[in-house]
Amino acid sequence: MRTGIDGLGLAVPSLCIDLETLAKARGVAPAKYLDGLGTWRMGIAPIDEDTVTLAARAGHMALESTGTKEDDIGLLIVGTETAVDHSKPVASFVQGLLGIGRNCRVFETKHACYGGTAGLMMALDWIRSGSARGKKALVVCSDIARYGLKTAGEPTQGAGAVALVVSENPRLVELDPSQSGQYAIDVHDFWRPLYSKDAHVDGHYSVQCYLDALSGAYRHFQQLVPGVRASDCAALAYHVPYGKMARKAHRQVRAMDGDENPDASFDVQVGASLVLPAQVGNIYTGSLYLALASLLATSVKNLDGQQLGLFSYGSGSCAEFFVGTVVPGAQERVHALGLQAMLDRRRVLSFDEYEQVMKAREELDVRPVEQAVADDFRFLGVDSHRRTYVSPEA
């Protein structure tokens, strides 16, 4: 049975900030953020956008672009580490906003940035087991990455969602979940305590944990899938908290393959996967899939039938290295989504506006309901302890 990603949708917030602006305001050399971290812009969500609205928008685009009807979905999973409720999953809000049918499993998965990959692997197994009975899965990765103002993590924020339609006979990337290596270990590199909106992170340790997990997952992959090497893949996409992390990851994987000059292959194998992430920042669960979308949308190489290597990392930690095959025509399909144009439509904030939005978001979960124009999926506020949303008018 051929299974994999049939189509995708992307949502980014309507606002962003240039990291050069942030660097100057923080008294940091802009080159540290632009070259040292490899990101030049990051997405900032205004107060009427949250994990739910981003997920709904990405999901809507994925369904539309694949011609999938709401009743074709038998499994709806939202991977997130920016939940909006301890009990009610983001997936339930998304089900309601998208009108997904009722004969469906609907739930949320969490393991930091790995939560979306957990959902994807579960969806592939669900289809291959026969339980799907011809239905498709919608797996949405949605997050708002938030660190404290003036912390080292501040330039590695971002926000966005990537939705994946997972099915038989996929039109983008074929995936076999048995072609995958995993690595998990209990570490405290990055976490978000229940009492905090901001993530806590042991920054340099988290980089080391990511690299250790990459080694562990890739070693496991090599044991399970002998003869397939990252070096032989046409392209590689890594979890991208910031672009430089992907470069560190690439050096490590290629070195494990015995390459003495790993940087030489970086632009060819990884460059295209960083074009969109460098303009959005870290979107946590969706980060790897934004890198994959970027690769398919911007690579100048013909990837038809070519093998890709994919690495997902979630702090805490759990990681997975897996391979997929690009379905002929996938690049045209993703290119036609107009992802770069979507990023270009965002409004670029001044530094003062950025700080105002970040402060206003602290009160988001108790914000009284305000009416809004129903031009998109929007968060209106909280009424009688219930989060209230509006969908775009048909």
Ligand code: HMG
């Ligand atoms: P920092 O201490 O501010 O930065 O923190 P630094 O001193 O390490 O510098 C960063 C890079 O800029 C270095 O390059 C410098 O040399 C360079 P490297 O040595 O790494 O190659 N640099 C310059 N380059 C050019 N011109 C200059 C200049 N100055 C310095 N003038 C850190 C950086 C990433 C640690 C911080 O931003 C942070 O804590 N970020 C959040 C944590 C994070 O993103 N960790 C990544 C791995 S964990 C992960 O990916 C999981 C995660 O997504 C969460 C989840 O799973 O849910 C985060």
